[in-house]
Amino acid sequence: MLNYAIFVLTTAGIYAVLAQSLMLSWGMGGIVNLGLAGFFAIGAYASAMATKWGGLPLPVGLVLAMLAASVAGLVVTFSTLRLRDDYLAIVTLGFAEVLRIVANNEIWLTGGSDGISGITGGLSRADRMPFALTWLGVVTLVVIVWLAALRRLAASPWGRALRAVRDDQVVAAVAGKPVTRFKAQAFALSTAIAGLAGALFGHFGSYVAPDMFQPLITIYIFLAVTLGGNGRPSGAVLGAYVLVPFLELTRFIAEHVGGISALQGAALREIIVAVVLLVLMRLRPRGLLPERNQQAPRPSSPSERSAS
Amino acid sequence: MGPLLQAILNGLVAGTILTLPAMGFSAIFAVLRYPSFAIGALASFGAYGGWYANSRWGWPIEAALPLAFAVAAGVGTLCEWIAIRPLEPSGALMMAVASLALSFLLENVLRFGFGNDLRGFDLPMLRDVNWGPVRIGPQQIKNMLLSLAVMLAVWGFLRLTNTGRSMRAVADNPDLARLRGIDPARVALITVVMGAGLAGVGGMLLGLDTSIDPMTGTRLMLSIFAAAVLGGLGSIPGAVAGALVIGVVEELTVFAISPAYRTPAGFLLILLVLSWRPSGLFARRAEA
Numbered sequence: 001m002l003n004y005a006i007f008v009l010t011t012a013g014i015y016a017v018l019a020q021s022l023m024l025s026w027g028m029g030g031i032v033n034l035g036l037a038g039f040f041a042i043g044a045y046a047s048a049m050a051t052k053w054g055g056l057p058l059p060v061g062l063v064l065a066m067l068a069a070s071v072a073g074l075v076v077t078f079s080t081l082r083l084r085d086d087y088l089a090i091v092t093l094g095f096a097e098v099l100r101i102v103a104n105n106e107i108w109l110t111g112g113s114d115g116i117s118g119i120t121g122g123l124s125r126a127d128r129m130p131f132a133l134t135w136l137g138v139v140t141l142v143v144i145v146w147l148a149a150l151r152r153l154a155a156s157p158w159g160r161a162l163r164a165v166r167d168d169q170v171v172a173a174v175a176g177k178p179v180t181r182f183k184a185q186a187f188a189l190s191t192a193i194a195g196l197a198g199a200l201f202g203h204f205g206s207y208v209a210p211d212m213f214q215p216l217i218t219i220y221i222f223l224a225v226t227l228g229g230n231g232r233p234s235g236a237v238l239g240a241y242v243l244v245p246f247l248e249l250t251r252f253i254a255e256h257v258g259g260i261s262a263l264q265g266a267a268l269r270e271i272i273v274a275v276v277l278l279v280l281m282r283l284r285p286r287g288l289l290p291e292r293n294q295q296a297p298r299p300s301s302p303s304e305r306s307a308s
Numbered sequence: 309m310g311p312l313l314q315a316i317l318n319g320l321v322a323g324t325i326l327t328l329p330a331m332g333f334s335a336i337f338a339v340l341r342y343p344s345f346a347i348g349a350l351a352s353f354g355a356y357g358g359w360y361a362n363s364r365w366g367w368p369i370e371a372a373l374p375l376a377f378a379v380a381a382g383v384g385t386l387c388e389w390i391a392i393r394p395l396e397p398s399g400a401l402m403m404a405v406a407s408l409a410l411s412f413l414l415e416n417v418l419r420f421g422f423g424n425d426l427r428g429f430d431l432p433m434l435r436d437v438n439w440g441p442v443r444i445g446p447q448q449i450k451n452m453l454l455s456l457a458v459m460l461a462v463w464g465f466l467r468l469t470n471t472g473r474s475m476r477a478v479a480d481n482p483d484l485a486r487l488r489g490i491d492p493a494r495v496a497l498i499t500v501v502m503g504a505g506l507a508g509v510g511g512m513l514l515g516l517d518t519s520i521d522p523m524t525g526t527r528l529m530l531s532i533f534a535a536a537v538l539g540g541l542g543s544i545p546g547a548v549a550g551a552l553v554i555g556v557v558e559e560l561t562v563f564a565i566s567p568a569y570r571t572p573a574g575f576l577l578i579l580l581v582l583s584w585r586p587s588g589l590f591a592r593r594a595e596a
């Protein structure tokens with residue numbers, strides 16, 4: 001039971017990191033990343049390959065995972081950041097699908113549908129409790145560090161400008177903000193965070209395969225972020241920690257509905273997840289922890305006003 | 309030379325069927341102004357509706373096709389009114405996210421009801437027709453003709469009827485259309501019925517050619533996007549041309565590289581088109 005609780009908390013932590021990624025791009029930047037699962041996968045594979053085949057230490061793997069996901073984010077959105085946001089939604093969704101196809105077929109690179117197993121966890125998996133507790137600690141620490149960093153970022157001039165871009169690109173551009181650069185920076189950072197979540201996921205679980213990165217993961221994270229509040233770092237984290245028990249609850253419901261097969265149970269779970277997301281979007285689109293409007297700082301003296 | 313010609317012919321067959329959901333996607337994008345990620349799942353619903361009537365009730369294909377249209381149109385309208393329309397004030401992206409959630413919902417409703425098994429239509433076995441180096445199944449010819457007939461009907465509807473004209477007016481400029489007394493809610497309703505219905509017919513025609521499962525339509529999503537982007541998002545004639553190009557490109561990829569890379573080829577085309585000609589290959593004017 002304790003093992004189970006630790007496992008659930010660690011998974012929730014990994015989802016919380018992913019939720020931070022989505023909060024940054026969607027909630028703060030207004031960029032809908034429907035390919036979140038794809039960037040999650042890139043991080044997981046990059047770190048797995050770097051540590052298993054490159055023999056690099058685990059922390060280097062984590063950094064490489066962030067770099068790889070970030071570069072992928074920029075390459076994929078390079079042509080679309082300047083266009084309407086719907087194009088980006090289409091392209092990111094397509095990207096995650098294509099990535100899964102490539103991972104399934106380029107066996108020489110990714111191990112195909114078998115994936116990559118035996119990924120290092122940094123310490124021996126034989127000692128189950130120390131291993132589980134260490135990973136719970138590491139993942140929780142990462143959640144806290146990103147939470148603090150994104151809170152700082154949200155309150156910074158950069159964060160304010162990004163929200164201005166989200167609310168009205170034309171006004172932001174007229175105010176002299178380089179709109180595309182802000183969106184590119186936000187997206188690259190958000191995919192880097194998703195990549196980090198993927199790397200943690202791979203090292204914690206020791207195994208990655210294309211089927212783990214279904215688009216359903218993206219829907220889960222949209223649910224978490226919508227639930228918690230998509231404009232606030234703490235909202236996204238809260239959403240993720242509520243999401244995982246909720247997913248366990250749907251499993252419980254599906255198992256206790258009489259007279260349906262296992263497949264129907266799985267379908268029922270996804271139906272519940274989708275319906276809850278739709279209902280939340282309708283009834284509480286700002287989430288449990290809504291974004292707070294910041295007061296614009298008042299320029300203290302006329303000279304400062306002219307300088308800015 | 310034979311296999312190459314065969315690949316091109318297969319591509320034209322696939323592309324002709326792809327035109328219908330691609331037109332549906334583009335019509336919804338043009339009038340309701342959000343990308344509907346549920347269009348694939350609606351195609352699956354149409355396919356199951358037609359299949360059920362055909363295999364359980366013994367309806368002929370010609371009678372089952374209108375039912376496929378009606379099932380997809382009904383489900384699509386219901387989804388639009390319950391789940392998507394109320395989100396309009398929050399913007400197109402929220403509507404797009406909701407449509408993605410709907411896509412999962414619909415796919416799993418089908419999975420819950422019918423399982424993951426492949427289902428085939430009740431069709432007479434017919435011998436393929438040989439034309440020199442290439443061959444084609446009589447059912448494929450029939451599907452192409454049916455698809456062309458639907459396209460022609462849509463064209464006639466948009467060009468010749470008042471409703472069609474008001475749809476084009478709203479797509480072109482919703483404010484001006486409202487000034488001219490066009491009721492936007494009515495036009496939106498007709499667009500959803502038409503868009504979802506076209507997807508349903510496309511899904512069933514696809515199922516006639518192969519078989520259906522709950523993912524039949526969602527698997528088609530990337531090709532639909534590619535066709536719509538290639539033709540310029542929101543342009544219905546563009547979607548037709550885009551679908552034919554995508555059909556051929558996909559089949560040529562199957563022929564030259566590997567069947568697995570059918571959809572990635574379409575995705576690569578999306579990236580290329582968006583880099584060089586974001587308003588589509590066939591656009592005459594720049595997109596606002």
